[in-house]
Amino acid sequence: MTSIMTNTAAMAALKTLRGIDQNMEMTQNRISSGYKVDSAADNAAYWSIATTMRSDNKALSTVQDALGLAASKSDTAYTGLESSIDVISTIKSKLVAAREPGVDKDKINKEINELKNQLQSIAESASFSGENWLYNESITPPGTKEMVGSFNRASDGTVSVTTLKFNTSDSMLIDTNDPTNGILTNATTATWSYGTTTTTGTYYLLDAQSSTPQTGTEVTISTSTSNDDLDGMISAVDLMLQKLTDAASTLGAIKSRIDLQDTFVKNLSDTIDKGVGRLVDADMNEESTKMKALQTQQQLGIQALSIANTNAENILTLFK
Template sequence: MALNSVNTNVGAMVALQNLQSTNSELATVQSRINTGKKVNSAKDNGAIWAIAQGQRAEMGALNAVKDSLNRGQSAVDVGIAAGETVSDLLTQMKEKALAATDTSLSTSARSALNEDFVALRKQIASTVSNASFNGVSLLSGTDGFKALANAGGTSTIDIGVEDMSLSGSIVTLAADEKIDTVTAATDALALVDSSIANVSASLARLGTGSKALGTHANFVGKLQDTIESGIGNLVDADLAKESARLQALQTKQQLGVQALSIANSSTSILLGLFR
């Protein structure tokens, strides 16, 4: 038989413990509904939180990778645009050089052709010297561009320099090339022809590099989406489930309050025994 005591109300103690447990569960569910996450801090689930944080760091690192790839693609696109301009200028120079090989030209006509040729040559030099993006030039110098390829920084996509400066291995025309004589025009014509072929090959390589950077940037974007989805699977709450649980706990809370009220009233019943 249970002991009736005004000093120790066991029923009230049990009811209070159950109510406190319900209130704790209710607070957890309300937090999940408010934040949309079942793991919002390390105290919710230390292991899962640590994994999610690691993946968030990976996401941040991949943002830097995308930025690097985008800068590289912009630098390559500038190089391609300038290279195409150089190719167009060389095509015009070929026309001038070929015309200057005509032995029947008058001195004034040859001089006019030479002036046009020299002006086009200077435009090539100007185009190459100004073909840079954010300080990176792929048509001059020797550095090229190394775009980050992974979050650890251990892999890169390398784009080499296609140096189209005059007197180089691609544009073989000398910096002072002229067509003021038949012999000079003939020599210049051969150099222009080889330069056109070389520039076309360089543009093909730059185009391949641009495509590689774009393809990898798309891959990194998809990888970020996959990681973000994985993080969500780890920490996001099922709001439909939590909503149903909230209603159940609220009902349980109300019943717990009533149970505690009933348990607390049991001591007053003892007064009736002394009447």
């Protein structure tokens, strides 16, 4: 039946054309934004996952910055320790040289004093971002430093921050408030043999110039210094050198851990970006192909609607 009141063919063509226009609008949005899931309306599950992972990735970016700061602090302290080890090794060699008969011990002591001044300078200069792990002059004793290492999300959705820790009491060289906290200002008890006699003595290398009295004897020599005392100083300085070597080894391990964690966080961040991209990024090759097909369908839909409207006009010829 042909009706001039209800054009069924035109209605069908118009419905098809509307569907094509909707698909074209969706495809155009994907092409312009680059996302196939740009809002929760597109795909609520994927949008939720992508939003959460992007937020976590921002946190990981902050972790990378924190690891960079931690690396700078540990590098500064390690450089100071490494330089201090070289200076103390030189002091030990000077003390051994003073053991030779006929040497001018006063001149050697002047050299040792300059080396001590260098140790003081190294300790005070080994500061980064207001933190010094080798020198302390505050009433607060050196403690454990925490550095942000990672941001974690558990399977149940809870989040946590992992930290890397280093006890600065292991690396503190000088403490002017409490000399016992500094490796070079604290009294070091050494045991040595002179001839057939075994002797024990207590020495410290640097004068902390603190209101708290230092125990033991300062490592300093003069023409009146006996070989027995020199042996004690050499033994004490060697023990200090061992402590610094242990501290440098611990700090070196922390440095390596920070470098490894920094590389891991960067790789993890890139992997998250790729994973989110697989969920929400549009395939531009596929979308461009769809657009070409939809443009063709749109042209055919317009022609079909035109034909449907023309059929109604043909009825007028029946009344001529």
